[in-house]
Amino acid sequence: MEIKEAQHLVDKWIKTMGIRYFNELTNTAILMEEVGEVARIMARQYGEQSFKKSDTEVNLADEMADVLFVLICLANQTGIDLTDALEKNMEKKSIRDADRHRNNEKLK
Numbered sequence: 001m002e003i004k005e006a007q008h009l010v011d012k013w014i015k016t017m018g019i020r021y022f023n024e025l026t027n028t029a030i031l032m033e034e035v036g037e038v039a040r041i042m043a044r045q046y047g048e049q050s051f052k053k054s055d056t057e058v059n060l061a062d063e064m065a066d067v068l069f070v071l072i073c074l075a076n077q078t079g080i081d082l083t084d085a086l087e088k089n090m091e092k093k094s095i096r097d098a099d100r101h102r103n104n105e106k107l108k
Contacts, residue, residue, distance in 0.1 A: 003083045010072040021077050031070040037063045 001009070014021055022030065041060045043049045051058075075082045101107055 034066040
């Protein structure tokens with residue numbers, strides 16, 4: 001699926017199943033909540049924290065998809081074409097960081 005398709009799919013779902021978008025501030029708060037859930041899993045699965053009994057059904061892929069869903073909602077609400085934004089961001093990073101990582105002693 002292309003990003004543009006994902007934006008259309010989310011918009012269609014919101015307008016049929018979700019009734020309407022939550023406002024941008026609410027969606028920003030939801031995005032932070034979803035990112036926190038990803039962080040919780042990462043800290044337990046790849047970090048030093050141990051899983052709790054309540055963590056037995058965690059699914060990292062599903063939580064990442066939740067983050068993407070809300071991010072797409074915010075993009076749709078604010079008129080951002082994520083394909084265009086990502087392409088421009090990659091170009092910016094490619095120019096800005098052309099030698100930065102290659103010359104970073106910490107990465108060798």
